[in-house]
Amino acid sequence: MSTPTLVRCSWAGSDALYIDYHDREWGRPVVDDNRLFEKLCLEGFQSGLAWITILRKRENFREAFLGFEIDRVAAMDEADVERLVLDAGIIRHRGKIASTINNAKRAQAIRAEFGSLARYIWRFEPEPVAGPVTLGQIPAQTEASRALSKDLRKRGFSFVGPTTVYAFMQAMGLVNDHVEGCFCRAESAAARDGLVRP
Known part of the structure; x- marks a missing residue:
């Protein structure tokens, strides 16, 4: 007897990496500051590209940006920008690389004000x-x-337009946009129900 096929959001397609991302990450609530910061930055890099492009380079991005540890990224400087512009493992967009460093500094200010980026x-x-x-x-x-988006920009963040920010909110579980019938919708809903908000 064959195993029933799991129903997923159609955007997951047939790429194994994309399917794993859909099944295990997208829409699951995240309250870890560094993971939130990483995703916000990667959504900025994704602008104008397919997310699978970023996903395939994500480990390279993590290496380039020191695991997206906010304090370590905030300490990066112009020499790091020049080095990363030459790094073929990531998207070599000078503005977005500089933005990531800037946004880390802005995230530090948010942590100082609110206690955590997640809060x-x-x-x-x-x-x-x-x-x-x-x-x-x-x-x-x-x-x-x-x-x-408006509040982030007021605080000095860049590459955080409302469409980019909504993709971030979807991925980090602030909303549950798995379609009805997708097996992940109920799992994400349960994770959100059990979440202790920061």
Whole structure:
């Protein structure tokens, strides 16, 4: 007797790396500061590209940006920018590389004010809504992502437009945009229900 095929969001496609990302990470709530910072930066790098491109280079990004440890990235300087512009393992976009260092410094300021980046980010969690039935029902941005984007930019962050920020919120579990019928929707909902908000 054959094993039933798991139903997933169609964007997961057939790439094993993408499927694993969909099944194990996307939409699961995250409250770790460095993971939140990493994802916010990688979404900025992803702008204009397919996420799978970034996903395939993620380990290279982690090595280049010191595990996305906020304090270590904040201590990087112009020499690091020049070095990373030559690093073929990542997206060699000078503006986005410099932005990552800048954003680490801004994240330090948020931690000093709120106690953690997570506590600040999760303040923007919207009220839960019914799940999308199709990918076409998922918005590119929302009122919550526009509010977070606006506040981040006011605090000096860059490459954090409302569409980029909404993709970040989806991935980090601030919303549950797994479509109805996807086996991950219930798992993500349960993880969100059990989450102790920072």
